[in-house]
Amino acid sequence: MPSCPRCDAPIDDDARYCAQCGAPQTEDAAEELDEYVQRQAEQVAGGSGGGKPEGGGSAGSDAFPPMEELSDREQLWRRGSYVLGYGTIVVALTRVPAAESWPLILGGIAILPPIRRLTAEPLGSPLKREVMAGAYAVFALIGIALFVLLG
Structure with missing residues (x-):
């Protein structure tokens, strides 16, 4: 053999x-x-595999250009979202057994830029920055309120 x-x-x-x-x-x-x-390799280099849903759609690569093609304001938003999201998640993880940690974790996740990509396909278009910031604010306020009330 x-x-x-x-x-x-x-x-x-x-x-x-x-x-x-x-x-x-x-x-x-x-x-x-x-x-x-x-x-x-050709598919990846040509951009046809770069996050576009099957059959095209509005969540294609045009909705999420590379960082170099973004305006200064959009780059600042994206970087700030990562810092705020991961910072909130890390702080919340230090309090995991407590009830206030879970809304903070959800808020941190809600503000992360990849969530725009993940929600774009089922919703038909990416979430607006204002919606993401609003979801973050709601979850953060719930977490802070629970911290004050239960802490």
């Missing part, structure tokens, strides 16, 4: 790929794998 040249696992005579490491065992399998990797 032959073995895989990459991992030395035993393989069948007619195996195209190694069952242990996935290495191609025939020239045809190697060419097929190369073509697949090339297609995937």
Whole structure:
């Protein structure tokens, strides 16, 4: 019984790929794998795999341009959202057993920029910054109120 040249696992005579490491065992399998990797690389480089939902839609790459293409105001919003969101989550995690930590965690999550991407597909468009800030404020106020009342 032959073995895989990459991992030395035993393989069948007619195996195209190694069952242990996935290495191609025939020239045809190697060419097929190369073509697949090339297609995937072209897809990623061409932007067609960059967060666009299947079948197009308004949540495509135009809705979320790379950081370099954003205005100064949008970059400041995005960076501030990360700082505020993760900061709130870290503070809330220090109080996890307490009831006030959960609204603070939700508020921190609500303000994070990736939430815009995650909600864009089911909602049809990304949440506006004002909506995200409002959700953060509501959760933060609930958490602070619980802290004052229960603390």
